Amino acid sequence: MRRLRSLTDIAAPSTTEAGIPVAVPDGESHGLSHATSTGISNEKLAMWCFLGSECLLFGGLISTYLLYKDKAVRGPKPHELYAIPFTSVSSFVLLMSSLTMVLAVSAIQRGDQRALRAWIATTALLGATFISGQVYEFSVFLKEGMGFTTNAASSAFFTLTGFHGVHVTIGIVMLLSVLVLSLRGRLPQERAEAVEIVGLYWHFVDVVWILIFTVVYLIK
């Protein structure tokens, strides 16, 4: 018989006199989680399944870009307008936001609320910087005559990078929600997994950008 691990055991493990950990029924510890047959909380498992499905979404968008990138009947092609140094800095900013995010998760796991707030705020700021860069890049492209409907290549480019930008923006909203919850005292150390799940989403938008940066911007 496979025995179970409850998230409540992770947050505050209970043990018998013999030292064997026992599952705490829901609501008797912190009332935050449920015992699951996998030992992984439902929320975390759901986020990973969602991220797995997101791979298919972004795979489709990247493939569409590859299919249409050289098909511009009129107007400039996206790769004729790229400013690689600028996009490289944006990529570095997003990469460093993954570091600050993981430091935020580490902070709440050791119960350091001040560090959690500082790292979450920094992550949101870095994310906003990345989005500002993307808005600036889009505005330059528009001035150069490449709009969303200029040609098939530009449509594929704006759809791909726009979808990614929307994901980053949603991530920023999630980070700000975490910050507000922490300021209101509703994110104790026992709820560290909630921050970890937000972190998983944030790191995912980072890994997607790793793919986009190389496939779309660097490979001619």
Added chain:
Amino acid sequence: MTDATATAIPHDAHGDVGVTAHHTPSDGHYVRVALFLAVATALEVILSYTALHGIALLVPLLVVMAIKFVIVASHFMHLRFDDKLLSKIFYTGLLLATGVYIAALSSLHVFAGK
């Protein structure tokens, strides 16, 4: 038979009994990983400015990209330290997407003549 209210003996990804939480790396470890990723990104940009072209440029860029991807997923997303089921779910989705779209693009001759 599985009983959610039964006495539970926690197990980690390796099946060790009595482990109640997964291994969490230190903050210094994360900083070192981030530095490596920054250097890898700089290497990618430098490669794109070299005289290399075609397959000679494509292969190193894709290799560095894959390394960066796996490192973020393994270390920042904790796949290396979490239950292996999570790795299976994520990488199954990723490999499925990669296979499906490579097949689709190949059928549309996207890679032909490049």
